[in-house]
Amino acid sequence: MNKFYTGxxxxxxxxxxxxxxxGECVQCxxxxxxxRRREMAEMMRLAQGVS
Known part of the structure; x- marks a missing residue:
């Protein structure tokens, strides 16, 4: 069992x-x-000098 529901x-x-x-909420x-993916993509664009 990977997940549980408390209500x-x-x-x-x-x-x-x-x-x-x-214990973290799945939606959170x-x-x-x-x-985090958006932040990493932005950091990669800035590192490559692409606006």
Missing amino acids: KQCKNGHKSERWTLS NVERVYR
Whole structure:
């Protein structure tokens, strides 16, 4: 079992499953990953000198 559902909102107001390993809300995790990908892409563009 990788995820569980408590029925309670996380600190960001999501009512989604949580990961058993970290207890992190699945939706928070998805948003964090997308945000980090955008940041990394921007850092790569800046490092290459592309605007």
